[in-house]
Amino acid sequence: MNTRIALFSDIHGNTTAFDAVIADSKKENIDKYWILGDVIMHDSGSTEIFDRIYDLNPTVWVKGNWDDLFLYIYSKKEIDMNDPSDVFIAKLGIDLLSKMSEKNINDLENLPLNMTRTINGLTISVSHNLPNKNYGRDLLPTEKQENFDALFESPGIDMAIYGHIHHQMLKYSSSEQLIINPGSVGYPFCFNKNLRKKGYSQYAILEINSEGVPQVNFKQVEYDVDQEIETAINSELPYIDVYKKLLEEGTSKVHDNDFLKEIELRHNYRTEVLDYINCKNN
Template sequence: MKTRIAVFSDVHGNLSAMRAMYRDSRQQHVDQYWFVGDLLMPGPSVSEIWRLLKIINPSVIVRGNWDDLVVNGVRGKIDVKYPSHIYFARLAQYVGQSAPRGMVDEIASWPLHVTKKVGPLNFGISHNLPWLNMGQDLFPTQSTKNFDQVFTPADPPIDVAIYAHVHHEIMRYASDERIVMNPGAVGEPFNGWDKLHRDMRAHYLVIEVDDLGMASVNFRHVGYDRKAEQAIADQSAVPYVELYDLMMHTGRAYTHDPEKLTRLNQKYGYATQYLDYCKRLGQN
């Protein structure tokens, strides 16, 4: 018996890319979906993406670091000491003001790590490390011993580990030759090598498992209209729309660009807006 699984992650609020991924996955006749974290921010879409996630109805969901930022920011628990913190906080405020009822609490309940048996294989799924959904331990150029960490003790043992977070598609081996895979990013794929980075299509992964193991592995790249996504942002009230528009053009994220963030934070008073939002939360 064969099972086809669409594995996707790192949508980051990009509705156009998520729609394209979903359309393509239906053409691949997948049987189930696994979502490996980071649904929202910095893109403009919130309720539309949440509705689409419910339609997709993943059988596996794990919580990413940006999902934590959404939860903590909506609940008023991000400080505004640094430009990037203001960026996360103000974007989360926008999400909180647009979120369907119950969405934030549901995201907060997502686990960090899930084990799933398909056919003869035991898969371990997490956004980054099984116990930590942030950091650069699993950046593609890190050593093999770093990737050994994704195989936490389990009974039966994990055969294939799947993670996300680094926005690069990956298939490699651990020290004992178990397989590590990453679907790449739906909304924000990137690569340090310019010619490879030019492929800014929505990236995801289709795995077919049969009675012997993984019968096929298909890294999918699906085109979509980036100008249309930019138009969605321009017609919304999403903060930092200038940076999102720029990302649609360059494919680069500006999450840790203090110069750009400081300029926009000062121009719009984003820190004050978030602190006022936190005060209103305290009054309710």
């Protein structure tokens, strides 16, 4: 029997985009849903994202680096108040955590970094980035071949699926194992402007027939960016300008300290974060 798997990665809290790809997948006779991590972040939805994931009943779900960052805030691991990027993550995290249920937080905490499944004779490794490292730039599309070979350190793997880089991709390891990246549901990236259009969400369908022959359909699904921004504003998403730039221009300000600092000062987010840390420590 053919098995059809929908691969969703890097939703990053974009509920409108997530709804669009879910709706699209419902027309595709999907047997299994696999979630590749980084489910929350810029939240028009937090529990809303989890509710949708629970409805899909994914048989694979691994933990992303942003999932971990919010858990660090929860366990009040070091937050550097002089680093605008840390304050940004902390403020996003504080707001998110206040909306998430205890079950949401537990589920996120208990996710593995790597899962392996055998489908119709093909053994597939799934991770957010590398099997033992869910962060970093090792697997950007233009990185060297040996980095990608590190996806196959465990023996017997035929195919590796990862997310994290927000680009759709198919390539091979040096031993010709297959590598697939379904891109990002929440905000796809591309430095080439002609390949970066506003209002598209990415996912992929992996079909493996009874003989173990794989087929990949990379999908680009249109969604309403203005509606997502409106939802984010209504839910009082902090650093809304960062989210707008991401969705409208496809540019990330997440590591732009000057940009973040100006917003931090304007909204006095620093005081809120300090209050949270002090309150947690008491």
